[in-house]
Amino acid sequence: MNLKNELSLPAGFFDLEFEKAAAKRRLENHFADIFVNKGYREFSPSLIENYELSDFSLVPKNKIFKFIDKSGDILALRWDYTTSLARFLKMNSEKISFPLKVFYCGSVFRFFEGSMGRPREIIQFGAEIIGGDVDGEIELIKGIFEFLKGTGVKGLRISVSEAEYLKRLLSAEHLPAESLEKILHAIKCKDFIMLNELASALFPEQREDLFDTLLSGKNSVDFRPEMENFLEKLKNSLFNIPVDFDPSLVLDFDYYNGPMIEIYDQNKTSIGKGGRYGFLSKMFGIDKNGFGIALNLNYILGL
The missing domain is CATH 3.30.930.10 (Bira Bifunctional Protein; Domain 2)
Known part of the structure; x- marks a missing residue:
């Protein structure tokens, strides 16, 4: 050396x-x-x-x-x-x-x-x-x-989501536990190739983004009331900052039990x-x- x-x-x-x-x-x-x-x-x-x-x-x-x-x-x-x-x-x-x-x-x-x-x-x-x-x-x-x-x-x-929201959203589709964990893992790792493959296999009739499909489906789920309260107060407080709901938001660690946020440029x-x-x-x-x-x-x- x-x-x-x-x-x-x-x-x-x-x-x-x-x-x-x-x-x-x-x-x-x-x-x-x-x-x-x-x-x-x-x-x-x-x-x-x-x-x-x-x-x-x-x-x-x-x-x-x-x-x-x-x-x-x-x-x-x-x-x-x-x-x-x-x-x-x-x-x-x-x-x-x-x-x-x-x-x-x-x-x-x-x-x-x-x-x-x-x-x-x-x-x-x-x-x-x-x-x-x-x-x-x-x-x-x-x-x-x-x-x-x-x-x-x-x-x-x-961007804002709720801990367990994505899991509840996917569970409403009555997916097998193994498929549910694979989707959550692909999202967490940002492995979009794997996510697209899983989505195509599990939802062959979809014609739009996976999350749009889930959110517009008959099994779509709502935020818990305390999350609705948090989101409303946040939007009222950050006057000129866009606040987006992102159902795909999954953070690095699994200790969250309520609102989760990520800040972007x-x-x-x-x-x-x-x-x-x-x-x-x-x-x-x-x-x-x-x-x-x-x-x-x-x-x-x-x-």
């Missing part, structure tokens, strides 16, 4: 040089100002977690960077702010009052085999509210868009996502729902 290769960073990592570092600092300060003014407090968890914490996370273990220290303990690079926040809440529950509102700015690390141009270090700016209500969730989303409008990102829009590039989650109760015994959105600063900084 020549010197140049020896000095290169591993695939998927990067330096923030000069102008980009200064830009990150400006954006970080702007983000903090917005959320501090909304009563949020900064949360900055350790970069290192015990690998055992991944047992309580829904991030796949094969995406987590783990290593062994000199004492033989298995450790991991922070893979997700939400799991670190849940760990902190469990350890400090007697000192926490709810609703708890926090924001964070920093990196998470995810392993992708061979990287294939995908970053393994992801700079995230995010905010979460634990034990809040719908109005608190909407206020968080408004703060996110207030920040984004100052970044120069063009054509902002938001004019080119339909995803720049942030999140929603309401309930895994705190199931995995940590914390009887509260959470709601959070994390923005991908790699995109905004042009990394």
